[in-house]
Amino acid sequence: MDKLQDTIDVLKMYNQNHIINLLNNLEGSKREELLEQLNKIDFHQIMELYDNTKKNIEIKENKIEALKYLDKQKLTKEQKEKFDRLGEEAIKNNEYAVVTMAGGQGTRLGHTGPKGTFKLDVYGKGKYLFEILADNLKEANKKYNVSIPWYIMTSKENNQETVDFLEKNNYFGYNKDDVTIFTQSQLPLVDVNGKLLINKDMKIKEASDGNGGTYTSLRASGSLANMKEKGIKWIFIGGVDNVLLKMVDVTLLGMAIDKQVQIASKSVAKANPKEKVGVFCKMNGHPKVIEYAELPEKMAEEVDDDGELKYGESHIMCNLYTIDAIEKISKESLMYHSAFKKNSYIDENGKEVIPQEPNSYKFESFIFDAFEFFDDIAILRGKREDDFAPVKNKEGVDSPKTTKELYEKYWERQQRNA
Ligand code: UTP
Numbered sequence: 001m002d003k004l005q006d007t008i009d010v011l012k013m014y015n016q017n018h019i020i021n022l023l024n025n026l027e028g029s030k031r032e033e034l035l036e037q038l039n040k041i042d043f044h045q046i047m048e049l050y051d052n053t054k055k056n057i058e059i060k061e062n063k064i065e066a067l068k069y070l071d072k073q074k075l076t077k078e079q080k081e082k083f084d085r086l087g088e089e090a091i092k093n094n095e096y097a098v099v100t101m102a103g104g105q106g107t108r109l110g111h112t113g114p115k116g117t118f119k120l121d122v123y124g125k126g127k128y129l130f131e132i133l134a135d136n137l138k139e140a141n142k143k144y145n146v147s148i149p150w151y152i153m154t155s156k157e158n159n160q161e162t163v164d165f166l167e168k169n170n171y172f173g174y175n176k177d178d179v180t181i182f183t184q185s186q187l188p189l190v191d192v193n194g195k196l197l198i199n200k201d202m203k204i205k206e207a208s209d210g211n212g213g214t215y216t217s218l219r220a221s222g223s224l225a226n227m228k229e230k231g232i233k234w235i236f237i238g239g240v241d242n243v244l245l246k247m248v249d250v251t252l253l254g255m256a257i258d259k260q261v262q263i264a265s266k267s268v269a270k271a272n273p274k275e276k277v278g279v280f281c282k283m284n285g286h287p288k289v290i291e292y293a294e295l296p297e298k299m300a301e302e303v304d305d306d307g308e309l310k311y312g313e314s315h316i317m318c319n320l321y322t323i324d325a326i327e328k329i330s331k332e333s334l335m336y337h338s339a340f341k342k343n344s345y346i347d348e349n350g351k352e353v354i355p356q357e358p359n360s361y362k363f364e365s366f367i368f369d370a371f372e373f374f375d376d377i378a379i380l381r382g383k384r385e386d387d388f389a390p391v392k393n394k395e396g397v398d399s400p401k402t403t404k405e406l407y408e409k410y411w412e413r414q415q416r417n418a
Contacts, residue, residue: 007038014043018195018348022202030202037203041188041196049187049363050194053338064290064299065282066310069267069379072251086257087250091144095233098148098247099218100133101317101367102162102240103155103184103208107341108393109241109400114158116240117165118391122404129391130165132243132407134172140248148248149230151180151223155208159183182221184213187336189343189360197345197360200352205345210364211239211317212334219330227323235326237367239317243407244389252320252380262325263287263377267313268384273300277314278368280379287377289315289368313379315368316388325374332373334365386410 004023011020019038026034075083090096106115116130127135141147154162163181166172171179186206189197199205214237218224227235234253238245246252249266256264270277278289292300295311302310321329340358347353371377382388389406392398 003039004035007035010043011038014047015194016043016196018198019204021348022198026202034203041204046188046190046196046363047194049336049338050190050361053340053361062283063285064295064311066304067280067282067287067313067377067379069280069313069381070255071381073381073383075251080251083251083254083258085254087252087254088144090234090253090257091140091146091148091248091250094146094231096146096148096248096253097151097227097230097232097235098137099151099153099214099223099235099237100240100247101153101211101214101237102130103153103158103213104211104240105155105157105207105341106241109391110394114154114162114165115391116152116162118400120243120391120400120404120407122407128169128172129240129243131169131172133240133245133247134174136245136247138173144248147175147178149178149180149227149232150174151182151218151227153182153184153214153217155184156186157207180223180226182217182223184208184217185220187363189341189345189362191345191360197343200344200346202346205343207343207362208364210337211367212365212369214367215326215330215332215334215370218326224323224326224330233323235321235323237317237319237321239390241392242317242388242390243403244385244387244410245316245318246382246387249380249382252318255378255380256320256322259378261376261378262322262328262374263371264320265377265379266316266318266382266387267379268316268382268388270309270312270314271384273309275314279311280313280315280377281311283372285375286372287374288372289366313381314388316382316390317367318382318387319367329370329373332370334369336363336365338363 008020102116111118119126119128137148187209189205189207197205236247238247252264252266276292278291281288281290299311304310338361341362342355342358343360344354389403390398391400391403
């Protein structure tokens, strides 16, 4: 009884009377489950994040500088050979693991089910996004005669469906013993009046807390400890939706080893100064990915002596870390960003509302916000047509249609060059 009253007091304090009504209307295990969930929610944090959505973003005086990069196409023969040899050595020594972030909601694509279960219409038969990733890893395993441990991060929302799908498809031929699935943490969704949304199952509606949650989730799930036990020294973290993602690039790995950095990233050149992508820079002396809206227009157009955009290296979710870097970041707090999204909910009358327009805030941390904890990172510029074809939108740019074309063209080129 005391527990219930304590919870009600907290709910009153944070203006969540609709949840008190819900608690009063529930009985038995349903009520217990909701109580248990409520007791885990940090209302202070959520209300602080909600209040931040009402504030104007403070534009601080930041010192922005260009960040150096190497272009993979322009490496000297000696450089390339050295990097490849170092990278290959580490892989053959079983020091390399791969993490796939598959906890996103994929709202823009609008596919029902986890994004990795989306089938791209390639070569008539089609290929699932998870299948494309498995193919990429299997190819590397064969080439280097290893079996790279593969960690897949899901959300609470899509975990079971992901597990069932991978089981049903026999992990697309990947050795099941080398696959670890772990779940990321979540945060409640909040409406425009600061009220937490109620889900169909009569619990608080939550969503994964952004891809920046990867670091703490790796730690909390025991995956980091598991990697240490295996002697892993390098961890690649990539998204689920880039069908040209190279998860095992010995040049990138060798460059990181050679330069003795804790983090290395693959970039692609920005298509034009106005392309809406985040680019690498140094901000106040630390590496950072700056969002297109935050980069002053004049800077976005600045070119260097070679005529290349000074702020032209796009972040493509292709990042490599030492295990020490992951350990360090997993103990830090990343900032949260808010996104205004469409989320269905149960209203005061117990009816489900499916909004046609965005109605609620989702709070997310971003994977690249961790770069600023380091003095330097190494960047390798890849090639857009070889490295970047993400499935983001239902139609238009970065849609299944554009991705299919890029994927098929890439493999045609590979065959021609074989
Ligand atoms: P995006 O930020 O593009 O999100 O994720 P999304 O879920 O794919 O799509 P939208 O924005 O809802 O339309 C980039 C990568 O980060 C992962 C995604 O699964 C994708 O691989 N991600 C994103 C997570 O793993 N967890 C999250 O909370 C968010």
